[in-house]
Amino acid sequence: MPASRSKSRTDAERNRARVLEVARELFAELGDQVQMAEVAKAADVGIGTVYRHFPTRQALVxxxxxxxxxxxxxxxxxxxxxxxxxxxxxxxxxxxxxxxxxxxxxxxxxxxxxxxxxxxxxxxxxxxxxxxxxxxxxxxxxxxxxxxxxxxxxxxxxxxxxxxxxxxxxxxxxxxxxxxxxxxxxxxxxxxx
Amino acid sequence: MPASRSKSRTDAERNRARVLEVARELFAELGDQVQMAEVAKAADVGIGTVYRHFPTRQALVxxxxxxxxxxxxxxxxxxxxxxxxxxxxxxxxxxxxxxxxxxxxxxxxxxxxxxxxxxxxxxxxxxxxxxxxxxxxxxxxxxxxxxxxxxxxxxxxxxxxxxxxxxxxxxxxxxxxxxxxxxxxxxxxxxxx
Amino acid sequence: MPASRSKSRTDAERNRARVLEVARELFAELGDQVQMAEVAKAADVGIGTVYRHFPTRQALVxxxxxxxxxxxxxxxxxxxxxxxxxxxxxxxxxxxxxxxxxxxxxxxxxxxxxxxxxxxxxxxxxxxxxxxxxxxxxxxxxxxxxxxxxxxxxxxxxxxxxxxxxxxxxxxxxxxxxxxxxxxxxxxxxxxx
Amino acid sequence: MPASRSKSRTDAERNRARVLEVARELFAELGDQVQMAEVAKAADVGIGTVYRHFPTRQALVxxxxxxxxxxxxxxxxxxxxxxxxxxxxxxxxxxxxxxxxxxxxxxxxxxxxxxxxxxxxxxxxxxxxxxxxxxxxxxxxxxxxxxxxxxxxxxxxxxxxxxxxxxxxxxxxxxxxxxxxxxxxxxxxxxxx
DNA sequence: GATGAATGAGCATTCATTCAT
DNA sequence: CATGAATGAATGCTCATTCAT
Structure with a gap:
């Protein structure tokens, strides 16, 4: 099922982008002490997803x-x-x-x-x-x-x-x-x- | 007998000074995320003594x-x-x-x-x-x-x-x-x- | 697959229930000065889990x-x-x-x-x-x-x-x-x- | 020096009384979670004096x-x-x-x-x-x-x-x-x- | 890939009590 | 007897990270 494969890839990309965007907004607003869970919540993804794309808090920052x-x-x-x-x-x-x-x-x-x-x-x-x-x-x-x-x-x-x-x-x-x-x-x- | 009085006070001063000195060294070496307990230990005093002289971590820093x-x-x-x-x-x-x-x-x-x-x-x-x-x-x-x-x-x-x-x-x-x-x-x- | 979803939820529920039960027992036995860590240990969960379900000691009590x-x-x-x-x-x-x-x-x-x-x-x-x-x-x-x-x-x-x-x-x-x-x-x- | 002896005794009594009085006032005002140090301070005596007269917090209460x-x-x-x-x-x-x-x-x-x-x-x-x-x-x-x-x-x-x-x-x-x-x-x- | 419950080391801070002076 | 500096175990709580589902 290449379709589902590429669909997933696309979704993953979308998730990554959304997390990054949200993170930028939160960091801008609250400073870089924002918690990972907050980012996940604001991005409307699970916290695990954030970690999938950014292995570390520092990496996300x-x-x-x-x-x-x-x-x-x-x-x-x-x-x-x-x-x-x-x-x-x-x-x-x-x-x-x-x-x-x-x-x-x-x-x-x-x-x-x-x-x-x-x-x-x-x-x-x-x-x-x-x-x-x-x-x-x-x-x-x-x-x-x-x-x-x-x-x-x-x-x-x-x-x-x-x-x-x-x-x-x-x-x-x-x-x-x-x-x-x-x-x-x-x-x-x-x-x- | 002011001597006995001032002796205690002197000791306290000495402790305060030692804590401060140790703190400066540790901060210099490890950055300012050093823990209060580490400072106390390095200064060879109880953690309570650190807090007596510096009511807050921030105050010590x-x-x-x-x-x-x-x-x-x-x-x-x-x-x-x-x-x-x-x-x-x-x-x-x-x-x-x-x-x-x-x-x-x-x-x-x-x-x-x-x-x-x-x-x-x-x-x-x-x-x-x-x-x-x-x-x-x-x-x-x-x-x-x-x-x-x-x-x-x-x-x-x-x-x-x-x-x-x-x-x-x-x-x-x-x-x-x-x-x-x-x-x-x-x-x-x-x-x- | 709601099953997998609900399985986790069920587990969480179970944990919550176990914590509550253990807390009731400990409070009954030792009075309400029991520490959060004791409850966690007795419930065989991490202390974070206790806090996940009861954001405050008072809330648990x-x-x-x-x-x-x-x-x-x-x-x-x-x-x-x-x-x-x-x-x-x-x-x-x-x-x-x-x-x-x-x-x-x-x-x-x-x-x-x-x-x-x-x-x-x-x-x-x-x-x-x-x-x-x-x-x-x-x-x-x-x-x-x-x-x-x-x-x-x-x-x-x-x-x-x-x-x-x-x-x-x-x-x-x-x-x-x-x-x-x-x-x-x-x-x-x-x-x- | 019996005089100094009896003088001390009198002083001690006075201290005890003052501590007790102050403690009653503070307990009345703030509830019984008042700290020993607060009592001592309010009574204008050292904390050691409080303990001399009341060996335990509970005893004072x-x-x-x-x-x-x-x-x-x-x-x-x-x-x-x-x-x-x-x-x-x-x-x-x-x-x-x-x-x-x-x-x-x-x-x-x-x-x-x-x-x-x-x-x-x-x-x-x-x-x-x-x-x-x-x-x-x-x-x-x-x-x-x-x-x-x-x-x-x-x-x-x-x-x-x-x-x-x-x-x-x-x-x-x-x-x-x-x-x-x-x-x-x-x-x-x-x-x- | 996604989820989020679980984890638990880490942390700042408090306070009754002791004891050298 | 008085003093108060020192003590340090205890405590409530946080949060980055892991992993079973």
Whole structure:
């Protein structure tokens, strides 16, 4: 019965997608301390199903964050790459990220860790890499970005931004502006560098 | 006989101090999810004693972080204020903080939250305030710090720094250098500012 | 396959029932300070299972008491309503209750509180209400119960009876007899009434 | 130094009295779940002092209840024995007890247990015994109390009354009236007696 | 594949009681 | 005698994960 087989596969996919979607919503609303059972219930599946698709709580959190971050980047890509002035690309990127993080209580934590140790496949760092690289290159060419800027700088800045937003330690838009200034060409980085 | 009285009090103080010290070590080593029982055991006191001095797990975590952060600042104060060149003060401060955070896995999280919502008394933000303010003033006077820099900027930077270190998203010394560049006078903050 | 579904449900029901049964036994034997872990162990289930069915210790205590009290009333109902002489109905009821309470150390406390503030649904007071009302009516008709007797009088008497039995302050059968005399028609209640 | 000796003794007495007084107040206000440390603090003594005078929590609870109950009885004695009509003596006694219990959240429990197992010396049952005996005798002589009434009947009634008040299972004044009716001479106690 | 009942280690916190000073 | 810091067993409850159906 290939039909039933493929039907099941489709159902399974649907379940996975629904779980992921629900998880993203709950994490956004309640932060990442949401319980697995809550996710299952909200997705209207059994808790076992959640575990079938995401072997671990951590896996679900990461998958949700990854998915969300990919969304962010897709959106940012459109705006940034379409920007006439390459100088504003990074601004748009960081501001875009900030806006999403500011609305999503659970996301910041996940993004911060995602900026950390790179995992084998499909991770958020990698997703960011291409876009950030392009923007840095363009900025450099346009003279609006310092020569020694790297994507890792952007990782760190995004990580810091997420923390600033999560803890509310200040106005994150100011933080973004400071970060852009830091990446601008000017006098060389401090002499100790 | 105040002696006998003060002897007990002294012992209690000693216990409190030992608990705090042990807690700091454990938090540094294992992160801040260490259990109260572990702390008690490591401090060689009953768990009740821990609770006598710190009514809540959270209270202990905060006290430990506060204590540690105070240490950092004391040390930083010496070096920073003694620095002949006011331009290096902030560098010394941030680098000093970074070095401690880099050694203390559990501290970063605590510092990050401390940079968030200010609490009434004795909090880490306040501790940082005086020193950061002084350094910013001096730097401004010496022309090495931009005019619009505020202590809140420093809070955000420290918060970001802690996150960068905690997650290992890049070379934190580079992050510090970028931050210093951001605080340097130069072209005005981005036009949107 | 509703069978497999209902099999699980049946098992769960069985577990719930076993927990309740074990709880009743332990409460009867040891009083209602029995720990949740003891109940779980005696029921041979994990402690989580106990909590799945009874979200709170208090919930378990109440459920156990309710269940027991319902048993009492079922039994009493048979005997009381079947009694040829309506005059002995209340006697059978109170004596029946007393006999069970006398055997069950943990039950008295629960019954006493159940006689207090009425809760929305399924509570012991309500369970008692119908039977007591019927018996009072019959007794009144037969001239063996005073006109102004109410079910609340019975609540209070049951509550007092439970306390007498729990504390062993005297021969509870005597207390029942006194209570019956109090409910008998005779000279009017004290003039202040 | 006999002076210092006797001075200490006096102080100790004072402490004991203060602890007892404070305990009665706290039990009345908060119920008998008050902690030993609270009592010590409110009495402005060390917790060790509380334990010196009352070796056990239970001992303190009982002592407090005893003391309170003695007060009640002293007061009741005045009124009851002074009553011109012996028929109202018991009424005054039970109503007096009820009024105090109704005001004192922590007392009921203690009184109930006091009505239980008689302890060697100075207990509440004994305190009640003389007065209740006298009132029963007078009532019997006056024909307002049934011949077979005993002080144990009164113990049970007081115990029941305390439970009724504690749980709020009904109007305790009604309970008192029912109790008095039960003790009145009339048709013989139920035939099973 | 899906379900959800069961699991049970883990955890923060309480409080009567002891005992060195 | 008074003190109060120390004790630590006890307790109610949580939740990620497993597995029989």
């Amino acid at each position: 990461e998958a949700a964050a990854q998915h969300r971050f990919a969304e962010i980047l897709d959106f940012a890509r459109e705006r940034c790459l379409a920007a006439p002035d390459p100088g504003v690309g990074l601004d748009l990127l960081l501001t875009g990220i900030g806006e999403v993080l500011a609305k999503d209580r659970g996301l910041s934590g996940a993004i911060e860790s995602a900026m950390g140790s790179a995992e084998p496949s499909g991770d958020s760092r990698t997703a960011l890499e291409g876009l950030a690289g392009t923007l840095l290159d363009r900025g450099r060419a346009a003279g609006s970005v310092r020569d020694d800027a790297t994507v890792t700088d952007v990782y760190m800045i995004v990580c810091g931004l997420a923390a600033v937003i999560r803890t509310g330690s200040g106005d994150w838009r100011r933080f973004v502006r400071l970060a852009l200034d830091a990446l601008r060409p000017g006098r060389p980085s401090s002499p100790t560098g | 905060e006290a430990a972080a506060q204590h540690r952060f105070a240490e950092i600042l004391d040390f930083a104060r010496e070096r920073c204020l003694a620095a002949p060149d006011p331009g290096v003060g902030l560098d010394l401060l941030l680098t000093g903080i970074g070095e401690v955070l880099a050694k203390d896995r559990g501290l970063s999280g605590a510092i990050e939250s401390a940079m968030g919502s200010a609490e009434p008394s004795g909090d880490s933000r306040t501790a940082l305030e005086g020193l950061a303010g002084t350094l910013l003033d001096r730097g401004r006077a010496a022309g090495s710090v931009r005019d619009d820099a505020t202590v809140t900027d420093v809070y955000m930077i420290v918060c970001g720094l802690a996150a960068v270190i905690r997650t290992g998203s890049g070379d934190w010394r580079r992050f510090v250098r970028l931050a210093l560049d951001a605080l340097r006078p130069g072209r005005p903050s981005s036009p949107t500012g | 109440e459920a156990a008491a309710q269940h027991r009290f319902a048993e009492i009333l079922d039994f009493a109902r048979e005997r009381c309503l079947a009694a040829p002489d309506p005059g002995v109905g209340l006697d059978l009821l109170l004596t029946g209750i007393g006999e069970v309470l006398a055997k069950d150390r943990g039950l008295s406390g629960a019954i006493e509180s159940a006689m207090g503030s009425a809760e929305p649904s399924g509570d012991s007071r309500t369970a008692l209400e119908g039977l007591a009302g019927t018996l009072l009516d019959r007794g009144r008709a037969a001239g063996s119960v005073r006109d102004d007797a109410t079910v609340t009088d019975v609540y209070m008497i049951v509550c007092g009876l439970a306390a007498v039995i729990r504390t062993g302050s005297g021969d509870w059968r005597r207390f029942v007899r006194l209570a019956l005399d109090a409910l008998r028609p005779g000279r009017p209640s004290s003039p202040t009434g | 009982e002592a407090a209840a005893q003391h309170r109950f003695a007060e009640i009885l002293d007061f009741a004695r005045e009124r009851c024995l002074a009553a011109p009509d012996p028929g109202v003596g018991l009424d005054l006694l039970l109503t007096g007890i009820g009024e105090v219990l109704a005001k004192d959240r922590g007392l009921s429990g203690a009184i109930e247990s006091a009505m239980g197992s008689a302890e060697p010396s100075g207990d509440s049952r004994t305190a009640l015994e003389g007065l209740a005996g006298t009132l029963l005798d007078r009532g019997r002589a006056a024909g307002s109390v049934r011949d077979d009434a005993t002080v144990t009947d009164v113990y049970m009634i007081v115990c029941g009354l305390a439970a009724v008040i504690r749980t709020g299972s009904g109007d305790w004044r009604r309970f008192v009236r029912l109790a008095l009716d039960a003790l009145r001479p009339g048709r013989p106690s139920s035939p099973t007696g």
